[in-house]
Amino acid sequence: MEPMYTQTKEDNPVSAIRERILRNTAKNRIVDKIFSFLVALFSIVMLIPLVAILVFIAYKGLSHIHIGLFIHDERNGGILNAIIGSLMMVLMASVIAVPISVLTGLYLSENKNSRAADVVRNIVDVLQGIPSIILGIVAYLWLVVPFKSFSAFSGSFALSIMMMPIIIKNTEESLIRVPDSLREAGYALGIPRYLVMLQVVIPAGISGITTGVLLSVSRILGETAPLLFTAFGSRDLSFNLAKPAEALPPLIYKYATSPVNEWIDTAWAASFLLVLAVLALNIITGILTKKWKINY
Amino acid sequence: MNNYSNKEKVKGGRAKPGFSAQKKEVGNREAYQALDFSADKKNLRKVGNSIFSGAVGFSVLFISVLILLMLFSLFMTSFPAIKASGFSILTGMEWHPESGKFGGWPFIVGTLMTSALALLISLPFSLAISLALGEYYKTGIISTIISSSIQLLAGIPSIIYGTWGLFVIVPIVQKIQMGMADKGIIPFGLSIITASVVLAIMIIPYSASLARDVILQVPQDLKEAGYSLGGTRFAVIRRVILPYSMTGIFAGEVLAFGRALGETMAVAMVVGNLRKVPANIFSPGATIASVIASEYNEASPLHAAALTELGLILFLITIIFSFAGRYIINKRSIK
Amino acid sequence: MENQLLNDTENKTADSRAVVKIENLKVFYDNVEAVKGVNMVFEDKKVHSIIGPSGCGKSTVLRSLNLLHSLTPNARIEGSIKLDDENILDQDPMTIRRRIGMVFQRPNPFPHMSIADNVLAGYKMNNIQLSKTESYDIVEYALKKAALWKEVKGKLNKRGTFLSGGQQQRLCIARAIAMGPEVLLLDEPTSALDPITTVNIEELIMELRESMSIVIVTHNMQQAARISDKVAFMYLGELIEYDTADVIFSNPTDKRTDEYINGVFG
Numbered sequence: 001m002e003p004m005y006t007q008t009k010e011d012n013p014v015s016a017i018r019e020r021i022l023r024n025t026a027k028n029r030i031v032d033k034i035f036s037f038l039v040a041l042f043s044i045v046m047l048i049p050l051v052a053i054l055v056f057i058a059y060k061g062l063s064h065i066h067i068g069l070f071i072h073d074e075r076n077g078g079i080l081n082a083i084i085g086s087l088m089m090v091l092m093a094s095v096i097a098v099p100i101s102v103l104t105g106l107y108l109s110e111n112k113n114s115r116a117a118d119v120v121r122n123i124v125d126v127l128q129g130i131p132s133i134i135l136g137i138v139a140y141l142w143l144v145v146p147f148k149s150f151s152a153f154s155g156s157f158a159l160s161i162m163m164m165p166i167i168i169k170n171t172e173e174s175l176i177r178v179p180d181s182l183r184e185a186g187y188a189l190g191i192p193r194y195l196v197m198l199q200v201v202i203p204a205g206i207s208g209i210t211t212g213v214l215l216s217v218s219r220i221l222g223e224t225a226p227l228l229f230t231a232f233g234s235r236d237l238s239f240n241l242a243k244p245a246e247a248l249p250p251l252i253y254k255y256a257t258s259p260v261n262e263w264i265d266t267a268w269a270a271s272f273l274l275v276l277a278v279l280a281l282n283i284i285t286g287i288l289t290k291k292w293k294i295n296y
Numbered sequence: 297m298n299n300y301s302n303k304e305k306v307k308g309g310r311a312k313p314g315f316s317a318q319k320k321e322v323g324n325r326e327a328y329q330a331l332d333f334s335a336d337k338k339n340l341r342k343v344g345n346s347i348f349s350g351a352v353g354f355s356v357l358f359i360s361v362l363i364l365l366m367l368f369s370l371f372m373t374s375f376p377a378i379k380a381s382g383f384s385i386l387t388g389m390e391w392h393p394e395s396g397k398f399g400g401w402p403f404i405v406g407t408l409m410t411s412a413l414a415l416l417i418s419l420p421f422s423l424a425i426s427l428a429l430g431e432y433y434k435t436g437i438i439s440t441i442i443s444s445s446i447q448l449l450a451g452i453p454s455i456i457y458g459t460w461g462l463f464v465i466v467p468i469v470q471k472i473q474m475g476m477a478d479k480g481i482i483p484f485g486l487s488i489i490t491a492s493v494v495l496a497i498m499i500i501p502y503s504a505s506l507a508r509d510v511i512l513q514v515p516q517d518l519k520e521a522g523y524s525l526g527g528t529r530f531a532v533i534r535r536v537i538l539p540y541s542m543t544g545i546f547a548g549e550v551l552a553f554g555r556a557l558g559e560t561m562a563v564a565m566v567v568g569n570l571r572k573v574p575a576n577i578f579s580p581g582a583t584i585a586s587v588i589a590s591e592y593n594e595a596s597p598l599h600a601a602a603l604t605e606l607g608l609i610l611f612l613i614t615i616i617f618s619f620a621g622r623y624i625i626n627k628r629s630i631k
Numbered sequence: 632m633e634n635q636l637l638n639d640t641e642n643k644t645a646d647s648r649a650v651v652k653i654e655n656l657k658v659f660y661d662n663v664e665a666v667k668g669v670n671m672v673f674e675d676k677k678v679h680s681i682i683g684p685s686g687c688g689k690s691t692v693l694r695s696l697n698l699l700h701s702l703t704p705n706a707r708i709e710g711s712i713k714l715d716d717e718n719i720l721d722q723d724p725m726t727i728r729r730r731i732g733m734v735f736q737r738p739n740p741f742p743h744m745s746i747a748d749n750v751l752a753g754y755k756m757n758n759i760q761l762s763k764t765e766s767y768d769i770v771e772y773a774l775k776k777a778a779l780w781k782e783v784k785g786k787l788n789k790r791g792t793f794l795s796g797g798q799q800q801r802l803c804i805a806r807a808i809a810m811g812p813e814v815l816l817l818d819e820p821t822s823a824l825d826p827i828t829t830v831n832i833e834e835l836i837m838e839l840r841e842s843m844s845i846v847i848v849t850h851n852m853q854q855a856a857r858i859s860d861k862v863a864f865m866y867l868g869e870l871i872e873y874d875t876a877d878v879i880f881s882n883p884t885d886k887r888t889d890e891y892i893n894g895v896f897g
Contacts, residue, residue: 013768014811020759021810025526025725028758032528039432042424043442049497050445053452053460103355122622123360129551129618130366130611131558133585137592137607138366141373164359192341194348222453225560225585229592249455249561256459257565271459275452282451435704517739521803524697524733525810526725527756535756539743 054275061272064265074235074246079270081237085152085245089231090217092156092241097163097216102209104164105171106197109205112176128165135161136226144230152238152245155231159223163216170215174208175201207292211285218281222274224249248274367611374605376598385605391571391587393595398602400609402573406581407610409488410563411556413577414495415503415549421496422504422552426545429504430511431529431537450501458565461494466566469493473578481578486568489577494562503552510544511537547624554617558610560585584610647674650813650844651696651731656710658691658700665691667868668710673814678836678845680855680876683865684891689848692865693816696846697733698724714814729753731814732807737823738799740791740806747787749802750774753810769809777805778835797828801835808839815839817847821854833858852892856880864888 014021072078104120111117135158143154178201186196202209227233232244233254248270255267377385381398388399425442433439470485477483514537522532538545568580569590582590584606592603651673658666666688673679681689691700700706701724711718719727740749750770754761761769770787774780779801783794791802800820807815817836821829836845836858849855855862855876862879864872864887872879872888883889 012811013765013772014809017759017761017765018811021729021754021757022726023759025528025723025757028528028531028725029723032530035530035533036432039424039427042421043428046421046425046449046500047441047445050449052464053456054448056460056464057456099351100355100358103352104359107352107356120356120360123363125622126363126615126618127359129554129558129614130363131560131585131614133558133560133588134366134370134607134611137588137604138369140592141369141604161362168359192345194344197348218451222455224453224455225589228589232593249453252455252459253561253565256462267459271456275456278451278453279448282447286447515739517735517737518741520699520702521733521735521739521741521806522752522756523699523702523724524728524735525753525756525806526727526729527753528725531756531758535752536741539741542743 057268057271057275060265060268061275063268065269065272069266069269073237074251077266079248079251079266081234082246082248082251082270083273084237084239085231085234086221086247086249088239088241088245089152089156089159089227089247090221092153093159093163093220094213094217096157096160097167098213101164101167101212102171102202105168105209105212106175106202108168108172109175109178124165124168127161130161131225132158132162132223133225133228136229139226140229147242149242150230150232150244151242152231153241155227155245155247156241158226158230159220162220162223162226163213166216166219167209167212170212171205171209174205174211177208178204207288211289211292214281214285214288218278218285221281222249222278224253367608370604370608370611374601374608377601377605380598381602385602386609389573393591393599393602396598398599398605400584400602400606402571403582403584403587403606404609405573406488406567407557407583407585409574409577409581410491410495410567410583411553413489413492414499414556415553417492417496418500418503418552419549422500422507423545425500425504426507426511427533427537430508431533434512446501446504449497450505454498454559454561455565457494457498458562461490461562461566465490465493469578476578481576484568484580486566486580487578488567488574488581491563491567491581491583492577494566495556495559498559498562499552499556502555503548506548506551507541507545510541510548513544514540543624543628547621547628550617550624551621554614554621557583557617558585558614560589564589647677649673650675650714651846652711652713652716653692653696654711654713656692656695656712657708658688658695659707659709660703661705665868666695669865669870671863671870671873673844673846674860675813675844676840676842677860678840678847678858679861679863680859681846681848681863681865682850682852682855682891683871685850687865688868689863689865690818693733693818693846693848696814696816697731698727699733725757729757729810730812731816732810732812734800734803734807734815734817734820736819738796738803740794740799740802742790742792744791745788746774746783746791746794746802749791750805750809752806773805773809774802776808776839777801778831778838779805795828796824797831800824800828800832804832804835804839808843812843814844814846817845819848819850822850829854852880864891866891 069078070080070083073081104124108117108120138161139154139158143157144150182200182204183196186200187193191199227247227250231247231250233246233250234244235246238245252267252270252274255263255270258264377398380396381388385398385400386404387401388397389401390397390399391402425446428442429439433442466485469487469490470483473481473483473485473487518536518540519532522536527535563583564586567582567586569582569586570580571582571587574581588603588607592600595603649672653669653671656666656669657664669688669692671679671692681692683689694700695708696712698719700708708720712720714727714730719731741752744752747766747770748755750773751761751766753759754766754769771780771784774783779798782798791799794802800823804815804820821832824832833854836847839845847855847858859876861874862876863870864879864883864885866887872883872885874884879888880892883892
């Protein structure tokens with residue numbers, strides 16, 4: 001190259017190494033290319049287990065699924081008792097968790113900056129981090145030991161604690177976005193505060209609350225550990241919350257780790273159902289979140 | 297009686313928790329009375345408000361004391377074990393409930409080993425994904441594919457990972473182990489490394505999305521400054537983006553580690569549940585969570601107490617990690 | 632050289648050398664034409680200001696000189712920008728950016744680097760090996776040129792973010808000139824600074840003018856008047872008028888320039 005750049009005639013340390021500064025950047029470019037290739041590669045490799053899991057479960061599950069599974073309990077070669085048990089426990093867990101969580105979320109959103117709310121927020125974070133097996137032990141100690149019986153209810157209780165942080169956070173996030181003007185309009189009409197909260201604020205944030213509930217349901221639907229020593233499991237169809245009950249995840253655990261081939265087949269069918277239910281819930285939640293994005 | 301305080305937006309600065317809404321209500325109430333409502337309705341308002349406040353107060357209180365109650369009950373339940381063997385549960389090498397030996401060291405090692413290995417395995421993947429989503433493909437079809445896959449992976453239940461691991465990863469590991477038979481490794485397939493691989497896949501969505509959030513926060517003008525000096529994208533990532541987001545990514549890894557520690561089912565299904573300190577990553581082992589899951593139901597009172605004590609230890613460790621992770625994040629965001 | 636638009640100005644400054652020639656530059660964002668066929672020449676040892684109301688495309692022109700438009704996925708560029716008679720749009724941006732430095736609106740020293748490392752950031756970024764003495768000499772040289780040496784020479788290993796806003800901006804200028812650019816671009820460099828600091832930066836720009844070509848985008852008309860040799864007025868993506876500062880501020884040809892300068896709009 002012609003020394004066109006030597007225009008800076010002054011003798012300075014930068015112009016002294018000008019050649020080096022402008023030297024061929026090929027090496028840097030190759031390193032850059034290699035790195036972006038690696039980023040793409042590792043990101044795509046990550047898709048392999050996802051596809052593998054989904055395909056594997058779908059293939060194995062579909063080939064072992066049959067109508068008998070849905071109409072018989074375990075004693076008769078079905079999994080109806082686990083399906084019913086799962087639904088029953090999730091429903092009960094929601095009944096416990098939703099009111100407490102929504103009200104706590106409301107409290108947090110109405111007291112954005114207070115110190116007490118900060119403490120509660122931290123507690124909610126810790127609650128979210130508790131390993132689910134610990135919740136199983138706690139529910140066992142609180143609800144199984146005193147009543148001297150495993151029960152679907154104790155399982156629901158453990159699951160409900162898992163739901164709470166998710167619902168609380170979603171509620172808080174959505175209620176914080178409810179504008180104060182709505183509240184003030186309520187008060188101006190002379191509506192008592194509890195009704196403003198129940199009939200104005202909470203309905204305004206209902207989309208976020210629903211998202212939270214759905215998310216938490218999809219989360220606990222697949223939980224096994226909290227149920228091992230609470231709901232315990234049962235081979236019979238039961239609607240009694242005070243009695244032991246089976247759910248899909250512990251059933252999969254029991255059957256997948258068994259040496260009996262037919263049971264393993266049933267585990268695949270149940271796994272397929274469970275994945276289908278959880279993913280469907282996730283997708284519905286995603287769609288609702290997008291659809292309900294209201295801007296005030 | 298009214299521990300639930302409403303607060304209205306106060307212009308400028310922090311609002312005190314107080315009863316401003318109620319004060320306002322007093323004003324409204326006069327107007328309300330002027331309309332000549334019956335005393336019944338006034339009472340209803342009072343009762344309604346206090347029931348509502350009570351319900352909110354109860355909920356908040358419930359959430360607040362829950363963890364303390366849990367810790368208390370775990371401690372009380374594990375007390376017989378603490379009394380019987382002191383704190384040897386932390387150091388004891390031997391876990392033999394049948395002869396009353398409750399050394400938890402094998403499980404502590406197993407827990408730390410599986411989680412640390414999982415973190416190590418997941419790191420390149422979660423970094424790559426976070427860079428892909430936070431820098432290379434912020435929008436567009438590739439971003440959508442990667443981020444929805446991540447969401448799907450995050451949604452798959454632990455038991456499914458366990459089942460898949462048992463029937464897919466275990467045979468693979470078994471083949472690898474067979475090649476190492478001369479080193480005295482028995483090809484069980486169930487091992488620390490098997491559990492770590494499954495755990496790694498499970499925590500990638502979590503740590504990748506945390507890291508992506510941090511990387512997205514790197515100010516655009518800093519990146520531009522990097523490019524304006526002649527840097528390639530790699531140079532900007534290495535010299536600007538990664539140093540800037542290092543603490544945040546680290547905090548994310550801490551949180552992911554905390555999560556891996558407590559993961560139960562998937563690990564319990566593939567780790568082998570051997571009550572011994574694993575000799576190497578290809579030997580079977582057990583974690584705190586997996587030993588609780590596999591032994592709690594059939595435990596004698598003292599055995600159950602020891603398992604509860606292990607649970608308490610796990611609980612405390614995960615609390616520490618979740619606080620540490622969040623502390624680092626908060627400290628960083630203040631800066 | 633035959634460009635008729637430029638003849639006029641070139642005659643007046645016959646002794647100066649044109650470093651950058653922008654010819655018929657068009658920049659599109661998603662088919663929206665942000666810059667509509669601009670022609671400009673920047674000369675060595677001169678300060679050129681680009682003024683105009685927000686959204687007139689002045690920053691876009693500046694950023695395309697540093698090839699930063701390539702970072703925006705939906706940006707498209709047409710025309711040519713010649714640096715020493717070679718079209719930079721056809722060349723490796725990494726090399727060009729070392730020859731055309733850029734200073735941004737908000738002082739943006741790298742927060743995780745020391746002052747010295749900030750000055751040497753371009754070298755680190757590009758893996759240019761330096762000996763210890765070379766590094767030190769470059770740091771000293773660049774900081775002296777940026778009029779920051781006296782204030783920071785005792786704390787070269789401290790973080791750059793603890794400096795005041797004006798010092799940070801001078802550190803960013805030092806970072807850019809440490810690469811020895813032939814052209815220095817400044818995108819509203821004083822808009823985030825107080826008036827006294829602004830004066831300091833302006834004085835600094837006048838000194839830097841001795842050794843390079845400077846292009847500055849500014850909102851501040853007084854600033855343009857104080858420091859510029861030549862001023863370009865842009866409006867709605869077009870270059871309305873480009874002339875010496877005297878002409879633009881005392882006797883503009885175009886009515887819009889006159890109105891903008893006298894605050895009728897903008």
